[in-house]
Amino acid sequence: MNPPPARCRLPVLGTLLLSTVAGAQAPRSLPAVEVEAARVQHVDPFALPASLDTVWIDDDRAGAQAQLSEALDGIPGVLARDRQNLAQDTQLSIRGFGARSTFGVRGVRVLVDGVPATMPDGQGQLSHASLLGAERIEVLRGPFSALYGNSSGGVLQVHSARGREGDPWRLRVNAGTDNTLSVGAQLRGVQGPVDYNIAANHFRTDGWRDHSQARRESLNARLGMAVGEDRLELLLNYLDAPDAQDPLGLTRAQAAADPRQATAVAHQYDTRKSARQAQAGLVYSGTRDAHRFRLTGYAGQREVTQFLAIPPAPQASPLHAGGVIGLDSGYGGLDARWGWTGELAGRALDVTAGINADQQRQHRTGHENFIGDQLGVRGRLRRDQRDTVSNVDQFVQAWWQWSERWSLLAGARHSSVRFRSRDHYITAGNPDDSGRRRYQATTPVAGVSFEVTPQWRLHAAAGRGFETPTFNELGYRADGQAGLALDLSAARSRNVEIGSKWHAQDGRQLDVTLFRADTDDELAVASNTGGRSTYRNIGRTRRQGAELSWRQPLAQDLDLQVAWTWLQAQVRSGYLACGGSGCSVPDTPVDAGSRLPGVPRQQAFARLQWQPRQWQWAAEVTASSDTVVNDLATERAPGYALLNLEAGRSWTLDAGDLRVFARVDNALDQRYIGSVIVNDGNGRYYEPGPDRRGSLGVQWSWR
Template sequence: MNLPPARRHLSLACALLLPGLAFAQSPPATRSLPVVEVEAARVTGIDPFALPSSSDTVWIDDDRSGPQAQLAEALGGIPGVLARDRQNLAQDTQLSIRGFGARSTFGVRGVRVLVDGVPATMPDGQGQLSHASLLGAERIEVLRGPFSALYGNSSGGVLQVHTAQGREGDPWRLRLNAGADNTLSVGAHLRGVQGPVDYNVAANHFRTDGWRDHSAARRESLNARLGTAVGEDRLELLVNYLDAPNAQDPLGLTRAQVAADPRQATAVAHQYNTRKSVRQSQAGLVYSGQRAAHRFRLTGYAGQREVTQFLAIPPGPQANPLHAGGVIGLDGDFGGLDARWGWNGELAGRALDVTAGVNADRQRQHRTGHENFVGDQLGVRGRLRRDQRDTVSNVDQFVQAWWQWSPRWSLLAGARHSSVRFRSEDHYIVGRNPDDSGSRRYQATTPVAGVSFEVTPQWRLHAAVGRGFETPTFNELGYRADGQAGLALGLSAARSRNVEIGSKWQAQDGRRLEVSLFRADTDDELAVASNTNGRSTYRNIGRTRRQGAELSWHQPLAQDLDLQVAWTWLQAEVRSAYLACAGSGCAVPDTPVAAGSRLPGVPRQQAFARLEWQPRDWLWAAEVTGSSDTVVNDLATERAPGYAVMNVEAARRWTLRGGDLRVFARVDNLLGQGYIGSVIVNDGNGRYYEPGPDRRGSLGVQWSWR
């Protein structure tokens, strides 16, 4: 791979920042963003600036360019957040926060995801982002650090997507975006009020042939939020639907394959026609209200999800009577209830806000496995090899209090008790394949506390500490590391201790600077034990540490000219030595991993800079995104080189008699850099790399009317 050194690329990012220094002394006035309570912190009526936590809000407005097909498009400017577009819609966006979730090879692990308050993370900690829509979203909130633990299992960070409430005079929008590789995104967004009902409905059709071979995909989605007043209270209906049939999976590439042709798919991807189909529908009801100083919120939701995935596992390994086949089928339902009460008052003459609640979630899943061949025909559904009913449920209670105990000091503290139960019933008991049924319960209490000090009205200092925990998912419990039948019920939950100190400064003219230092020490970290015959097993490896620094800076430079910068330094390493597998087919770990070794999937540095100019009806912007190298396996024998890419965009708006017409264009990777966009940690075949695309352009048009 002929990739330039990371330092050369990161210098490009630094060059973009230099203009900010010249204007830092006398910035002009700038328009301010709306103020909103950060629901991720569960504190009502308090400016997030005053809370002892690291949180960011990304506003999603109609000035955005690009297809708006994945949440990763909106998350680049948040420090501590790594959201990688894998150029593979058969797998979800690769999301990690402060290193939590970086080991996940599919879906989202270690990070809690919610859409309008409804969990997109199942009780076992496995989540996905594919049904969340940027088209109808108002904002995305990201909470990092110790207070994430108040969301329970697998809350190394919290990401919440919020749909805007429809209001009188809101515009309707039609949007079309077309780009390279026959990529097309068509959306309709209707928002407003009709009689007693306010509404926000977004429908989107997206399709692409994919930048890489064998990566074509299509998605249809519908997201709706309908609300009405019920006396003094409010009732809302939330609806989500996603259909993504036969998304082709090009699989990862080896280093040599990337050097030969980064757009190719692995040969077995064509041979077995690797692909994935997902269909999900869900609905939720939210009833909320307030009586004097008391407030309440009741949420109930239910949904169904069907997944079929064809893997590239040869027939040979499937001859083992304990093998579960090369076609995965998941068909199940999920649902839950959340009840929350809050109160605003005083304690010792000082402001006090208390929130308490209980929630219960349950997922029932019919998991099947079939052979991926019939005779000599590959990539088709064959004989049944697995048939089990899996259930995972949790019942949690939490309490939180914010107290302004002096004019300049405030305290935020809380605790959550979580109980997560796994149960599996095996219905495939054939010959040497025994009954694999079993169950396991995990419990934890996670306290957290933080203080905030007002140095001046524009400057705050804070410190926070807390504990967290992360259970194995059903996917990690699915196979035992010793090769025997049954679930890996001996796995323990990982438990972490989190510390953060930070500084926040903001000025009335729009300047903002936030800096935080953090550390998370984890015991019983979950990691891959072996990768054999297309199956991964897991185990607890001991102690790890994630520590680092984050910086977020917003600087108005001149009239209608803004600079945004985000930077992350993250050291993620093993604290106790363990054994790992050195190659493909290894069933028993045999190679030492020394204390101090880097955790795979976590780059040491990330940088983002965006320069935006909006003179009247025009918008011009340039972005630089950079990352240092990323280790791809436990032994650190290979790594993805660092990179920096530049993106540019332009847009023009016309106000016409019937509405607004906006035309926009965007070029990603303007300089055509070759780089690795994402990695598959500990891939058993050494196919760790998912290359990022070369120069890609897109053009869009949007029509808005009231």
């Protein structure tokens, strides 16, 4: 028997707050920016028929600034979960897309300074993005994310600040519970013809859970200079994360008995992951009268080694790939785009067109994770293949102010994604697994915006999207035979949304959006046994819901922010799923109307911030309703609500600015499940969130 799910009451609190303070007014304005996620120049994002949010990463933030999830809580429709496990990336989903991912990021497009962090097959990661050097994070949700191609359930872009005259240099140190330490330095400014933003960070922690020690070193740099009338930028990134321990998930009983424990096999096999990445990008941009252009090229290398807790017995099969995964990836790409701003029929027109090509070449190896009786070591070779995935895409987009109050944004993208695998591990019991597959799609999208008043806009948008399987999902056939799962189809979606945006000049904002996404050939787990997952297309699904974002200045130095999401993610075509551990052939019905796992029905966030002079005080509430953890909905993680507190004090001195800050997470010391591992084959679905955590930091800035 499962306990009844906890219910999130924060939306009720938000409604009460709305009725209490709706009439309050105070002069406050947010900075303006050209939101690059929509690729429309010189047009206020408020006027676009799309759901766009910008999070500003200012110097007043508290916390370690070690993961992007720290900055994404206040965006409706976005679920970013810190797994308390740095061997695995942040769990990121947008409007329910990507929620099934057990590792990395899929279903969502991620870019850092315009360079893709999502590979052509749709698999992405966030670990190399730096909050220390970032200026803002842009999130695009809904139909227009399809203009970014494969795996675009949403788009997340991280932008570094451009160095300017008088920018401060800063040193930041943050220490917290569990021997957590983050030390960062940022150099930003202008030296001769070059503007620069260089951010380096060292992060280490013993981890809240047992066997979760981790360390990360990162360097991010953005260097720019004028070339005549044009601009040239160099983007550099480096990440080293050696031997991050993986505590694995827990069963419900284990999580209830001791949420800080690691699974016994995590110690037995010393489960861990090492990742190292280095990449560089070059951007050349300029304008010629009404024309503009931008050329981007990038290349990088990423190495990953991961030790899994797979027992020797399943590895006895000649088709098994072993318990140690090795990935050595070289990747790169080119993006060229042209834009023009002018008039059509006497009304403003902005057109953007472009082409981009990306490629990843990956040497994938598998080894046994034992030698004799010794476990958790690299043993015999069991897999050796070279995979290539590439795409060539073309896109066009136009924005037209076709009347005084009406505007149109429309576009289309054609994508061609090619997979090829060459098997170099061929034995009598393991035949040649080489193969290739090509996916193609054209994804049109259009939306209109209507200006009711200068402060109030209504919009509607519709479009199509598609998502190919990743190489990890193509890796094994669902029937257990040798070879790749080349019979998998790409998922195709139809997306619509309608919305209202109200932005007052005094800083008050209220955005409300209703959305629906219907998907055919949804990708889902077919079986999860012997340490490997297989996938298949299950038919039709639907994600629909509502989003609310509200900002309210309450007084001169007092601000309130509220975000709420209601999301119904359901199966629309019944199918069979595995009903127990070790199942290799689906045998249990999942009825139409069943919930998709990994997606809470409701999320809410509220932040009240008071900044009297040099002081800063803030209280946050984050809440989530229950989350189903498997296709059969036999288990679920209960809902929760957490209180976080912040305080800070700044001093302006002759030599620079000093700021001291503190943060307490989960101040009421609640027990909760912070993230889930969907459809885990061993029933270890739960990754508990931490109890009360505290941190103290100091930041020194000088010019």
